[in-house]
Amino acid sequence: MTFNSLNFFLFFPAAAMLYFLVPQKYQWVFLLISSYFFYLFANMKFGFFLISTTATTFFAAKALGAVSDYQKITLLQNKGVFSKEQAKECKAICKSRKKRIVAAVVILNFGILAFLKYFNFLSANFNFFAKSIHSSAGLPVLKLILPLGISFYTFQAMGYLIDVYRGKYPPEQNPAKLALFLSFFPQIMEGPIGRYDDLAHQLYEPHEFDYDNAKYGLQLMLWGYFKKVVIADRAGILVNTVYSSYQSYSGFQLAITAVVYAIQIYADFSGYIDIATGAAQFMGIRLAQNFNRPYFSKTVSEFWRRWHITLGTWFKDYLFYPLSLSKAGLNLGKFGRKHFHADFAKNLPAIFGLSIVWLTTGLWHGADWHYIVYGVYYGLLIILSMLCKPVFEKINNRLNVHPEQFGWKLFRVARTFFLVCLGFILFRADNLPTAFGVMRSIFLMSRPAVGTSLLNGDFTKTDLLFFVLSTGILLAVSLLQRKMNLRETLAQKSTAVRWAVYCTAALSVVFLGVLSSNDPTQFIYFQF
């Protein structure tokens, strides 16, 4: 069930109303049942994968808890008996057991994800390679299903398990409660990826109907729908048409399309997150922030701290730090200090971590070379900017550039947006040759022999007008958000003003949105 389907418009009001009608003691049970109903509505088979991830995570966390308890009791019972070395040995044995448990379950779950997502990609590349060397060896191409949201709930589950392993909190004792944490319906399909210590207790606590939560939640949902159906889906018409035959368009038109796609993907993904966050808020549950006006970032690193925030922090906590601060990462730093310039050497552990994180980020987005290159592209940009930072600072000092000057800040924002648009070409193109073809046309400002107008397909002049107007509203809202909380400001206005805004937004979603009740346009991040 997608947020923009008719089914959801029937499901959500019913689920939200019943949530407040069931006895508070059973609210979390109701939330679990409705979340599984929401998820399995698309395909019953998906349930097998979700339940197996939930079960393995639950039992592994329990086992980790048992080892920790054993360690505590043993050390307590032998206090004064154990020497320092014996106590250390006890801790080391327990740590090794815990490491084995967590490694087995992390490998199993990421193994399932990798098999379903990447096996056919691997087969295709292996078969291509075998054919090119005239070998008869080949791997089969399997008919695999990819459960919706598998990347999101697997990451959420493994984050929980690693936190239990690290001793951040004790394991959840109730399997049904863990099942709810991993399946909460607003976030299971596209995130935000929740943390157990932030989200779980909110799901299990009783909630009374709160007028402000309901009002702000519905406002946010409406804003999310506006972004999705008025902006993203309309932009999608243009982008899909252009990318289906990009050779027919000039470099300038392709550059415009790249900008339109950047707007589309932001409106699409952040629109989904707004709907999810608003739906959760209606029930009194606060989800983690996933976007913070990313296109106002001054550097690419900052962009990734403000775009898909929960994925970035997941990679930082569970991959970047463990890799960079592993023995391999630290030894690389020591090796660098002996053989390279100090400025370069000090960055080597981080470079090691970043390289793997960005390769994984590319792969996380999909099983295709253009996604891998997308990840590598950002990895290179961030590593290069880190290495060149001292040089840039020297140049800026020489040129007397003041970091707080408006013009300089504007230049940096524009530069970052340009680099991000280039990255999104790699992301949007169906394959690598198309991505490079589009980039070549843009940089050479090429002109096809027979030109095609951007307004020559399903994207009409009226669509262009609505797109420009709605994007203008999005930009204005983003600028205003810097200075005020818009929802609270709106709440202070008179009833007439508030309802005028609500009605205009609702009517624009209904009448200006690219809606189809039979075949709603999918959210871009559903495929991940």
Place this chain on the structure above:
Amino acid sequence: MEEIIKILKQFRPDIDFENQKNLIGDGLLDSLDIVSIVSEFDSEFDIEIPVEEITPENFNSVQAMKELIERLKDEA
């Protein structure tokens, strides 16, 4: 304390480490700085800072970093 500040200044001379109490929360130190600092602490103080100790609470101020280093030295 002074030794810690000296190390920190190597990486970020622009930050007033003596007076800042919310280095992570205010976004003054990012994850790349943390990795460089931790790797320097490891070799300078001959300790191993485990990943689970990389929390904002342990790196928000010089005092917090000092306490972390002392605790890890005691546990070693």
